[in-house]
Each structure stands twice: as C-alpha cells, then as structure tokens.
Amino acid sequence: MKTVILPAILLSVPTLAFAQAPDDAPGEASQIIVTGAGLDLPPGTPAYGSVVIDRQRLLDSASGRIESVLGDVAGFQQFRRSDSRSSNPSNQGATLRALGGNASSRTLMLLDGVPIADPFFGYIPFSALAPERLSVVRVTRGGGIGAFGAGAVAGTIELASATRAQLPDFSASAFYGSRDSTEVSAGLTQDLGGGYVSLSGRWDRGDGFHTTPKDQRVAATVPAAYDGWSTNLRAVAPISATSELQFRATLFEDNRTLRFAGADSMSQGQDASIRYINRGAWQVDALAYVQARNFSNIVMSSSTFRKSLDQRNTPSTGIGGKIEIRPPVGPDHVLRLGVDTRFATGDMYEDAYNAMSGATTFRRHAGGDQWTTGAFVEDDWTPEGLGGKLILTGGVRGDRWSIRNGFYHQVSATTGAATGSDYANRSDWEVSGRVGALYRASDAVALRTAAYSGFRLPTLNELYRPFVVFPITTQANAALTPEKLKGVEAGIDLTPLTGLTLSATAFYNRLDDAIANVTNPLIANTRKRQNVDRIVAKGVELTAAAALGDIRLSASYAYNHSMVRAPGAAFNGFTPAQSPRHAASATVAYSPASGPTLSTTLRYVAKQYEDDLQSDVLPDALTLDAIARLPIGHGLSLVARGENLFDETIVTRNAGGSMDLGTPRTLWIGVSFGR
Template identity: 80%
Template sequence: MKSLPLPAILFFLPTIALAQPAAGDPATIVVTGAGLDLPPGTPAYGSVVIDRQRLQDSASGRIESVLGDVAGFQQFRRSDSRSANPSAQGATLRALGGNASSRTLVLLDGVPMADPFFGYIPFSALVPDRLSVVRVTRGGGIGAFGAGAVAGTIELASATRDQLPGFAASAFYGSRDSTEVSASITPDLGNGYVSLSGRWDRGDGFQTTPSDQRVAATVPAAYDGWSTNLRAVAPISATSEVQFRATLFEDKRTLRFAGADNSSQGQDASIRYIDRGRWQVDALAYVQVRNFSNIVISSSTFRRTLDQRNTPSTGIGGKIELRPPVGEAHVLRVGVDSRFASGDMFEDAYNANSANNPATFRRHAGGQQWTRGVFVEDDWTPGGPDGRLVLTGGLRADRWSISDGFYRQVSATSGVGTSSDYADRSDWEVSGRAGALYRANDAIALRGAAYSGFRLPTLNELYRPFVVFPITTQANDALTPEKLKGAEIGIDLTPLPGISLSATGFINRLDDAVANVTLTATTRQRRNIDRIVAKGVELTADATLGALRLSASYAYSRSRVHAPGEAFDGLTPAQSPRHAASATIAYSPSQGPTLSTTLRYVAKQYEDDLQSDVLPRAITVDAIARLPLAGDVTLVARGENLLDETVVTRNAGGSMDLGTPRTLWIGVSFGS
C-alpha cells in the first residue's frame, strides 16, 4: 500500500485559518458545513432518506450496500466494490436497464461523482462514516447538474461538525485475512473546523469462480484500497461560510485469474460558498483527476490478451445557484452549471496463443464532452409557509457538445496503423419537471409529479470497446443522448407518531436508451434502442417504537424494451429484476448492546438483451452488533450474507462469477 500523502493535504490548513473572521466580530456565527435548506417542494418527488445511524450500521461498511436499502437501486452487476470491475459500477433506479454507466446522478455535497470517462461511481471512496445523510430520489431530476439524472438522483451529504467526534478510530479483522482500519480527527479551528479522515482495507478475497469452473490460474478476488478525505469549513460572516473538500483514493483488485489486475485512482477537490442571508447563494467549483488500468487474461491460455494500461481523465465543473427573496410563499431557485470531461484510453493487445505472448496492436482513443445548463425552479406554497398545498416546477436548458473523438490502432510489429476521427456534435436539450404535494391532514399527504431529462453517452460508451470473456463489446461513436419522460403519483401516511408508510406508482419511458446489443454469440455493441418503458410500484415503511426501529422497502418494476424488428423487442432489459425488497430491524437502546439485521431479496434478472443468460434470484441476510466496553470503546461484530447464499453476479453462456459469500468481522471502534 502506498503511504497516505497527509503532508500534502495539511498544506491546505493555513488557508482555512486565513478565512476566519476578524477578532471581536460581534456577529453570532454558526457553522453547519451543510448546504442550503431543501425547498418545500422536495417531498413531491417521493424521496427516500437514509440517516446517519443506518449509514454506520452497515455490515459491509460500504455505501453501495447501504443504498440497497432503497429497493430498485442497482448497479450494472450485483458485486460490491471489493470484487467488481470498477468500470461496471454504474448506478441506476427503476429497472431502466443496465450498462456500465450510471443513469443516476450521484452528488456528494453538490458535486457530481461519476468518473469523467467511464461514468461509474467510485463507491470505495465514499465511506459511510463520513456522511450525514443520503437522499435517494427515484425519477428524473432537474436543478443543478440535472443533465444525467434520467433514473433519479442520489444526494450524499458530508457529516456536520456536531456529528463528528474530535477523534474516532476503528479496526476490524474478517474472513479470508481481511482487514479494515479507519481513523478521523476533527479539531475546531477558530469558528470553523477541519476534519481529516482515512480508511485502508484489504483482503485475500473469495473465489468468484464456481468450483466446477476453476482452473490452475483461478485465484480469489483480492483487493487492496485506501482513501483519505480532508474537509474544512470556515465562516466568512454571520450568514455565510466556505467549505473545502479534497479526496484521494486508490483501489486495486484482482478478478478471476492470476494477473487479471485492475486499479483505479482519483484526486478530487471542491470548494463551495454558502450564504444563508436574504439572498441565498450556493456556489461551487470542482476538479477531478482520475485514472484506471485493467489487464484481461485469456480464459483458455491464461496469458495476457489485453492491457488497458492507462485511462487518464479529467472532470471540471461548477455551479452558481441564487435564491432571491420573493416572499414567504415562494422559494425561487435560478442558476447555471457546467461540466467538462475529457479522457484518453491507452491499451495494448497481445497474442495470448503464443508462448512469447507478444504485443499485436497498440490503441489510443478519447474525446471530450461539455454540458452547460441554465435552470429555474420555484416552489409555491399558496397558503404561506404553513400551507397544506405546495406546487413546484422547474425548467432547464442545456447546450451539450461531443468533440475531438478519435480512435487509433497501430500494429506492434509492422508499425502500420489505422486512424478514425469522429465528427464533432452539439445540440440543445430542454427538460423540466412539475409536482404537487397536498397535506390533507397530519396523517395523509398526496403527491404527484411529471418530469423529463437526458443523459449524454459517456466517452467510454462512445470510444472504448471491452472484453469480458467470451464476449467482446464494441464502442459506438454515433450514440445519441438518452431522453426520459416520466410521471408518478404517491401517498405518504403517518398513522401514528413514529410510523410512516409510503406508496408510489410510476411510469418511465427512456427513449434512445444505450444498451449492449447482441450481434453474434461472442460480440455485442453499444447501440441506441428505440425505448425502454418501465412501470411499477414502490413501497416503503418506517417505524420507531422506543429502542426498536423497523424499515422496509419493496419495488415492483415491469420493464420492457420496444425495438421493432430486433430479436429483443418486448423482452426485459438486461440487469433489470422485476422484484426487489429490503427490510431492517434495529434495536438501539440509549445504553447497552445494539443489534441490526437486514434482509434483502432480488428476483432473477438477465445478463443479456436476449434473455439467454439468467442470474437467479438471491436472498441475503446481514447483521451488526455493538457491545459498549470501557469509556468510548465498543466491540463490534459484523456478518455479511450469513446464510451463505450463492449470488450469481455474471453469467455469459454458463461462465459465471459469484458475489460475496458468508463473511464475518470482529473489531473495535473508538469515538470521543
């Protein structure tokens, strides 16, 4: 493991001190470290909230597992960030079909987290202990960075000062020689604070290959990763503050065969200005520097067949949102945002059938994308702040461009090459949403919403082919943006204090959906298909009964592909289960031991567009128990997949990968 570059991070601390107000400032300063308050119309879109307690009670300690509490959340494959190829970790909702890119906009403190080249989410760098709350909104999004939220939005907020102990640490040892160590320190600095945290985890890994398919070259899915995060918040005035965040991470994994190693790296930084005065302001800027490498091993000769040795990418963006004072009945939001992404792929192909394993071709591909948007949204409460009816509506216009796309291939032996330069493209997209929330009384609230949205194909989808034996998936530079239209209605019930129930019915239509389309038995290509239509029902329930808390989520999604003339017309999109459910029971008294148990169910789904490769249904049970010891020391036991369910994560003509088997952890945590 590389040493954490803490000195480089600490370099920034003096700049925070300089931002402190002058001594003797009579204004009362309260630093929150949070963003602006949510507009009153937010509940009209049926969000699900995961609180900090639940984030800390994950048996795996991974954010993607916690997001599984929201039925309908899925990645391209069922693997978590210890055994999945990072480039396959796109997030989506509502069974809109899977490819590796994220159809859901994932934000951390307002910053889009998707990789600039691939569009996947770096889940291993998003540590639950660093978060305050997660809000999942299923359905098209608008507002800042709304381009890309075709399946919804997942908003992650960093933990605030009151949630962070001055010092915290934990250490765990688990099955298959796995270790996980984390620590954080959060000192006050003037009227602000700084929080520095880090986590390192590694493990020998489990066998992702079924026992009857293993060969001499088969190895467990070993992993080794670290991340470190610096967050600093400093007041500027009684109503405004500046927030700075920097995250560094590296993640190494081995998949299936010896030598099939991949690595992902990132260096992210953002600065945000919040003003809660009469004219409220939320302005931020960010930069992301990412890289990815991957070695593909032949499943017949077990020699290197492809070395995707370098995929550097850069993301730069920002937004300015204003909330002018327009009276108590309205919360008006106006703003602009911009996202720029560029990336290159460098890879070498090898002759795996030769004992010398010589290089055959060297390839270089890449391009750029730019999205610039302007948005306006208003939440109107006709009866004033305490009114029962809230109407909300928004509109945004985006100018997008795809440029400088190219693909080069040169023979490693003769030097003869081929070259393709792709035409630049640009256009405008207009999207919007509208919703209504009516609180009939304290126990019943009715809501409805309609929305539209779009997502640009990623540079990965446009220019990078990939191989997962025995399938080669080709890129497609001619891909056009996906466009979503959708509507939903819902009801929220609070029959008794501490008990809440929610039901939502929805219909979503994704036109020009990007899918991996089968061309031959061993070849697929990314293509726009006519449309995917998903209809369904989502149910959630929460109950707090003293020290006992129960929560549950269920999603029924009937999703169909409309592609006249194609073999998959009328079939279910790949990676789209019809049923998904999650239930958690937690016992958390004010003193003494605590226990939390989670059951999850996902119905069968299909690996491919032709429904020829089935991923069987799976039921898993996780649990975590805490026993307070002396002082602030707690003994913690965690268990993943306690029933040792066989979870098939990939099936290509019978060649399978498996998900996490039973995994047990024991450790201690300290917080003061």
C-alpha cells in the same frame, strides 16, 4: 454573547432562521458555529418522493460499504450484483427503476452538491465513499433536478458530509474478517477559529473469495483479492453570520484481482471542490470542482491464461461548477435561479497481445471531450390562505452539450500499419423540466404527484472504448445519441401513528434512445453499444418506517415491469438486461440509549437476465446481514458484523454458463472508538 448555530441537516425541509438574533444588544458579538451543510431543500421537495438514509443506518452496515447501504432503497442497483471488493470498477454504474443494465450511471450521484461519477467511464468510485464520513443520503427515484440535472434520467442520489456535531474529535476503528481481511479507519476533527477541519483515512484489504464457481476453476484461478485506501480532508470556515466557505479534497486508490492470476485492475483519483454558501436574504450556493482520475485493467486469456489485453492507462479529468441564487420573492415562494457546467476529457491507452506467444499485436489510443452547460429556474409556491397544505413546484432547464475531438486509433505492433477514425464534432440543445404538487390533506395523509423529463449523454467509454469480458466482446459506438426520459408518478404518504410512516408510489417512465449492449446475430460472442427505440418501466414502490421505543424498523419494496421496445429487433418486448422485477429490503434495529445494539437487514433480488436476448439467467438471491455493538466504556465498543449469513449463492455474471459469484458468508470482529 449569543450563539447562532447555522443549521446542519441538508435534507430537512423547513425554512431556516439564521442571522443575528434581534435582541442582541448593539455591539454585542455573536459566536458563529458553522456545520458545513448546503442550503435547505425547497419546500416542494417531498412532491418527488425521496427516501432518506440517516447517519445511524450508514454506520450500521455489515459490509462497511456505501453501495450495500444504498441497497436499502429497493430498485437501486449497479450493473452487476458485486460490491466494490469483487467487481471491476468500470462496472459500478448506479441506476434505479430497472431501466436496463448499463455500466455507466443513469443516476446522478452528488457529494455535497458535486457530481462524483468518473469523467471517462461514468462509474461511481464507491470504495472512496466511506459511510462514516457522511451525514445522510437522499435517494430520489425518477428524473429531473435543478443543478447538474443532465444525467439524472433514473433519479438522483445526494450524499451530504457529516456535520461538526456528528464528528467526534477523534474516531478510529479496526476490523479483522474472513479470508484474512482487514479494515482500518481513523478520523480527526478539530475546531479552527469559527470553523473546523476534519481529516480522515481508511484502508482495507483482503485475500478475497473465489468469484469463479468451483467446477469452473483452473490452475490460474485465484480469489478476488482487494487492497484500497482513501483519505479525505474537509475544512469549513465562516465568512459572516450567514455565509461560510467549504473545502473538500479526496485521494483514493483501489487495486483488485478478478478471476485469474494477473487480471489486475486499478482505479485512483484526486478530487477537490470549494463551495460558498450564503444563507442571507439572497441565498447563494456556488461551487467549483476538479477531478483527476485514472484506471488500468489487465485481461487474461481464458484458454492460455496469459495476458491478452493491457488497458494500461486511462487518464481523465472532470472540471465543473455551478452558481445558484435564491432571491427574496416573498414568503409564498422559494425561487431558484442557476447555471452549471461540466467538462470531461479522457484518453484510453491499451496494448493487445497474442495470448499464445505473448507478443504485442496492436497499440490503441482512443478518447474525446464532452461539455455540458445549462441554466435552470425552479419555483416552489405555497399558496396563501391554505395553511401550507398545498405546495406546487416546477422548474425548467436548458442545456447545450457538445461531444468533440473523438477518435479511435490502432497501430499494428508488427507492421506499423495504422487504422481507426477521427469522429465529427457534435452539439445540440436539450430542454427538460419537472412539475410536482404536494397536498397535505391532514397531519396523517399527504398526496403527491409529479411529471418530469431528463437526458443523459453517452460517456466517453460508451462512445470510444470496446471491452472484453470472456467470452463476450462489446464494441463501442461513436454515433450514440443522448438518452431522453419522460416520466410521471403519483404517491401517498401516511403517518397513521406517531413514529410510523408509510409511503406508496406508482410510476411510469419511458427512456427513449436507451443505450444498451446489443447482441450481433452475425458474429458469435459479439455485442455493440446501440441506441434502442425505448425502454418502458412502470411499477410500484413501497416504503415503511417505524420507531417503537428502542426498536426501529424500515422496509422497502419495488415492483418494476420493464420492457424494451425495439420494433424489428430480436429482443423487442423482452425485459432489459440486468433488470429484476422484484426487489425488497427490511431492517430491524435495536438501539437503546446505552448498552448493546443490534441491527439486521434482509434483502431480496428477483432473477434477472445477463443479456438482451434473455438467454443467460441470474437467479434470485436472499441475503441476511447483521451488526452488533457492545459498548465497553470511554467511547470504546466491541463490534461484530456478518454479511450474507445464509451463505446464499449470488450469481453476478452468467455468459453462456461462464459465471461469477458475489460475496459469500463473511464475518468480522473489531473495535471502534469515538470521543
């Protein structure tokens, strides 16, 4: 009996061989070992200059959080510099290439092919994405992708679940850290028939640190305590020698307290997806998913320290799916044909209070629906006769989008008077595409170029929900139109020596109708979400990786020159909010086959501005993280981790001098087990 192993790595490029071996005797059974991966990436993928983060790097995070590891890719940023322990969840949108600060994600983030952004807000639930559950992460800076391409204006981050070969039968870890922090996780993976089932859970909590500078603290100021958990079930079952069924379900809840006692936020979710993969002559990737999410948040008055707003309930639902088919069109082409759809609906319920008396003043209800349905076609062509040196790739997609049933209603709690609006339904078509070329001049040199376009719908949050972060009130705007990006780039990949790779990319991106929080010059401390004419971002990205025996080195640098074009506006020609010009990261890891291991990461982020008028500065920051492992035996290791070892002061928010701070020096000690 032969063993046929279906390939494991989602992010590898070579064409795979699968199906029963030709020398199997008639009637001889084949044992199928499935791994739960998706289809191979098309051969033209390298033309778009992706950066891959491997599993070992994911496990060697000093913070143990995925958003910190993504910081290895210079240019990755959230709306604020805080991680998922000390930031309001609604701030945690992901973006790339300094296209302007926005709490909604300008980057399409996928887990096993499924979009994971919150259906109402557009933020990423980072606390639910445990690094130990992942195999690899691929980050593509720049717009355009095949399935679920609507939303990939700044790029795409693709996460793949760990494969069976990477998951021990049982794993567990327990850590204790600064400020009475604990982190506990466990995973159980068992073979079942020809497939497997994996169940994992994680719980972390901490008393937190003071996000408020010492000279701004008052009696009501408290540390940013956090308490969250997540659990994940994944099952993979073979259907035939070339096909399998994959199921995933994730439950999570995250509770945080920020700045003042009683300023509590909660986010939770219940996600599920099912995916069919066929690696036969007609390759198929079909999936369906559902997301049930909720969010609540209490805003405390900064003068009376009593509740001023209770965003008590924000239920939302996301439903979607895709079908992608790759027909057999000959050895020179990989053709992708597909359709996908996403539906999002959500409501916001909040109560406003008189911060002096504590009496309820208004009750508000807002919400709406969004629907995007698209079709795409993409082809990767490797011309015959050139020895595979040249690969041409191109694709186009068309999307029909609609924004429907939008409303914002407010009722006075004292008089019963109702105000607000029901907004007209809107719909339209968007066509986007991308083309690229990869030329391997030699084994050591590869040249690439690409051009692309894309769009992003405003989220329900941007359209209908105002918010307050003292002392600034930001108003919603139901008339927002989609953002549209056009971009070009060119790059070179060098492999001068075995184990050494160097890459450089120069890019120009233009985001038309960019959604920004625009200061109102007539009303103090007030901003409104608006479409500005455009944001132009151009720059250079450098990456390097080397393997020297037991030592691994990696580095990333991004120079982003971003500018707002808004003729007649006060901020015309300014740098977009939350957009650093320089960002860099470098990691050195010592990891022998046996014995102690050590990994250190140095990161730098240049200064950036909190607001569109460049009046509030967030200074630059340099941080050092480290993690060390000492194997004890029988799968058990002693682990020490350190975050921000320089104890750098990281300013994450600055509104007229009212500041929030990021993670100070944090030390962890614990054990891990896996066999």
